[in-house]
Amino acid sequence: MEESGAGSLEAWPSVLLVGAPGMGKRTILSRLLAAEVPDTHDLSSGALCQGWKIDTKYYSSDLSIWTAHLEEGFSVSSLPHLDQLAALIMVFDMNDESSFLALQNWVENIDIQRFEVLLCVGNKADLVPGHAAHVEYRRRMQRIGESEC
Numbered sequence: 001m002e003e004s005g006a007g008s009l010e011a012w013p014s015v016l017l018v019g020a021p022g023m024g025k026r027t028i029l030s031r032l033l034a035a036e037v038p039d040t041h042d043l044s045s046g047a048l049c050q051g052w053k054i055d056t057k058y059y060s061s062d063l064s065i066w067t068a069h070l071e072e073g074f075s076v077s078s079l080p081h082l083d084q085l086a087a088l089i090m091v092f093d094m095n096d097e098s099s100f101l102a103l104q105n106w107v108e109n110i111d112i113q114r115f116e117v118l119l120c121v122g123n124k125a126d127l128v129p130g131h132a133a134h135v136e137y138r139r140r141m142q143r144i145g146e147s148e149c
Helices: 025-033 097-107 132-148
Strands: 014-019 047-055 060-069 085-093 117-123
Touching: 014 025, 014 097, 025 047, 025 060, 025 085, 085 097
Parallel strands: 014 060, 014 085, 085 117
Antiparallel strands: 047 060
C-alpha cells in the first residue's frame, strides 16, 4: 500500500471498486492489499485511492485502486486520470436485490466498454457462520432490531 517512485497513485493504471455502502468493498480491498483498511475512510466526498503493488515471478506492476460508494451524484467522470481506469469491480449484496438493481441502473449510465476487465461480485460472506462478516452482520442486525423497539 505504498507509493513507489514511479509517480503518483493517480497516474498508475487503475481499478474502480464500486458498490452501495456496506456491500463489502472494504473487505475486498483489505484482502487484495493484504492489509487492514480501516473503515474510518470517509467516501462521502467521492472516492478513496489506495496503491497496490503486484509482484509475482512473472509480472510486476503498480496499480491504484479507487473505491467509491454507489450513491446519487457519483460519476466515473469525476475521478482524476479517467484514462487510467482499466478495470471495474462492482459489488452487491446477494441478499439485497436493491443493491444489484442499483448497480444495474448505474451501469446503464456509463460507458462500460471503456474498461478492459469487468467483475461483478455477489457478496454473501455474512451467511458463513464463524466468518467475521457473519458476526458483524449479526451484531448490526441486533442493533437495528433493538433500535426499532
